Amino acid sequence: MRTAITPLVMLQPRTVRDALRMLREDGSLTPMAGCTDLYVGLNFGAPAGRRFLNLWGLDALRGIEVRGDVLRIGALSTYSEIIRSADVRRRLPMLAAAACEIGAVQIQNRGTIGGNIANGSPAGDTLPVLSAADALVELRGIDSTRKVPFTDFYTGYRASVRRPDELITSIEVPRVDGCQWFRKVGTRAAQSISKVVMAAVRAPHPRIALGSVAPTVVRARRTEDALESGAPLVEAQRMLQTEISPIDDIRSTAAYRREVAARLLAQFWSDTRRG
Numbered sequence: 001m002r003t004a005i006t007p008l009v010m011l012q013p014r015t016v017r018d019a020l021r022m023l024r025e026d027g028s029l030t031p032m033a034g035c036t037d038l039y040v041g042l043n044f045g046a047p048a049g050r051r052f053l054n055l056w057g058l059d060a061l062r063g064i065e066v067r068g069d070v071l072r073i074g075a076l077s078t079y080s081e082i083i084r085s086a087d088v089r090r091r092l093p094m095l096a097a098a099a100c101e102i103g104a105v106q107i108q109n110r111g112t113i114g115g116n117i118a119n120g121s122p123a124g125d126t127l128p129v130l131s132a133a134d135a136l137v138e139l140r141g142i143d144s145t146r147k148v149p150f151t152d153f154y155t156g157y158r159a160s161v162r163r164p165d166e167l168i169t170s171i172e173v174p175r176v177d178g179c180q181w182f183r184k185v186g187t188r189a190a191q192s193i194s195k196v197v198m199a200a201v202r203a204p205h206p207r208i209a210l211g212s213v214a215p216t217v218v219r220a221r222r223t224e225d226a227l228e229s230g231a232p233l234v235e236a237q238r239m240l241q242t243e244i245s246p247i248d249d250i251r252s253t254a255a256y257r258r259e260v261a262a263r264l265l266a267q268f269w270s271d272t273r274r275g
């Protein structure tokens with residue numbers, strides 16, 4: 001039987017080190033995790049490549065744990081694992097909230113947080129959470145490991161500082177103090193891509209990040225400063241408009257996204273007033 005994957009090659013590493021060696025030796029390899037993004041490209045005749053590196057069997061990239069003050073999430077952790085994790089629900093409830101709204105159960109069982117980050121869609125629902133949480137992305141190559149602040153990870157639309165011979169191996173989230181808040185606005189509750197998505201933390205210095213309103217996730221630092229300084233909400237909403245650059249596309253319009261972003265800011269501020 002001839003299928004869409006007949007002409008494709010898939011390498012099956014046994015260890016993370018194996019995988020990193022294969023990536024170093026063959027620059028044409030595309031890492032494959034849960035395949036929920038990659039398979040869409042494959043089925044629509046636009047595969048990300050012809051040679052794939054299957055990460056799914058690498059259990060060293062799984063697992064969620066708290067080490068000291070840091071929540072560590074393996075890159076291959078699925079949304080279902082994130083939702084089930086007591087550590088995530090306690091330390092980073094806004095990530096559990098985001099995971100609950102991704103796709104539906106099938107996607108939650110296969111889609112991984114590492115895949116969401118690497119895919120780099122401006123609509124990726126975990127990205128505002130990781131930005132507002134000041135997370136670090138661990139990148140490993142065959143002979144180097146580095147931890148990049150999530151807010152420095154993207155360099156443009158679907159472009160990042162990850163080198164082709166590196167894998168995302170984990171995400172580290174330092175302790176987040178303050179009330180966490182997440183809201184996704186889409187066409188319906190399940191299987192919808194965000195029109196606007198926002199994650200925020202109410203702390204003496206608030207932290208606010210939005211998705212689907214610019215080529216990459218936006219950390220709204222000037223809006224945060226305005227709120228911290230006690231500026232009226234309407235002024236913070238005006239500031240937010242200067243920090244986002246939404247577009248018209250098949251899911252929404254720039255004008256709608258601007259309006260919703262301002263309203264989400266107001267909702268965050270009123271929902272978290274009492275902590």
Ligand SMILES: Cc1cc2nc3c(=O)[nH]c(=O)nc-3n(C[C@H](O)[C@H](O)[C@H](O)COP(=O)(O)OP(=O)(O)OC[C@H]3O[C@@H](n4cnc5c(N)ncnc54)[C@H](O)[C@@H]3O)c2cc1C
Nearest residue numbers: 033034035036037038102103111112115116118124125168
């Ligand atoms: C029906 C449907 C609904 C969806 N709904 C949502 C939604 O509501 N919200 C949302 O944000 N997304 C959604 N998605 C997109 C997708 O499920 C997520 O982006 C998911 O997290 C991708 O993870 P994955 O493991 O499947 O990635 P894959 O498809 O395996 O890979 C995606 C990209 O990441 C790279 N990659 C994967 N893992 C690594 C790694 N560890 N290191 C380096 N590169 C890596 C791959 O090379 C590829 O470029 C949906 C997709 C579908 C098909």
